[in-house]
């Protein structure tokens with residue numbers, strides 16, 4: 683479904699993404715892990731066309747979308763739930779959801795899907811006509827994911843959905859992501875710093891460090907590599923304890 687070849691992103695002299703290649707098959711959850719500044723968000727923004735890569739190629743559904751404008755990618759089903767959620771606080775919950783469906787003309791189906799989201803998230807339903815600012819952080823994250831779903835994603839990219847949430851709320855967000863994948867077969871590219879939780883969900887993972895892929899494979903393999911590094915290099919143990927871990931690796 684998604685194949686990224688040797689992608690490069692630069693901001694002036696900052697080389698944020700350095701020859702990243704990755705793949706994702708239909709129905710997969712693939713995690714991209716890495717510490718602050720590793721290039722995770724830059725990678726997602728380049729995949730959506732918000733940042734123009736200076737090298738490499740992106741294939742989506744077998745087509746080369748490297749030079750497509752963002753709007754065409756969204757219409758083709760490539761959807762990003764951005765870092766920091768980007769909810770419009772002055773709009774109501776219902777209006778925020780409708781934003782996700784802005785390019786759709788099948789209004790009846792949209793209304794049915796909104797009803798479905800309200801069934802899933804009673805907290806949103808009860809306050810549908812209130813400004814989004816009344817929602818808690820976790821509820822805002824649910825709203826951002828609901829808005830993403832209304833765009834009918836073939837591939838949903840989530841940028842640190844658990845960021846800033848309490849352990850209880852992150853559990854709810856991870857449970858929702860798992861349900862979307864298991865029950866609806868939703869393909870998901872999940873960027874996370876919470877290595878442990880992301881590896882519980884993902885079928886495969888990539889670890890980025892300073893813009894490069896330094897590890898990839900099945901979750902067990904990533905965990906084992908981490909353990910090895912902790913044993914031989916004295917790295918990684920602190921990061922692997924508790925929530926909000928950073929994936930680290932020798933390069």
Ligand SMILES: Nc1ncnc2c1ncn2[C@@H]1O[C@H](COP(=O)(O)OP(=O)(O)OP(=O)(O)O)[C@@H](O)[C@H]1O
Pocket residue numbers: 693696697698716717718719720721722723724725765875
């Ligand atoms: N618009 C920009 N202009 C200049 N430099 C940028 C810009 N956006 C990101 N960078 C730099 O690119 C590098 C990668 O940033 P990016 O946001 O992709 O990291 P990240 O892995 O998402 O980090 P975090 O976990 O903190 O969100 C960093 O050094 C960052 O300072």
Ligand SMILES: [Mg+2]
Pocket residue numbers: 722723724765841
């Ligand atoms: Mg980021």
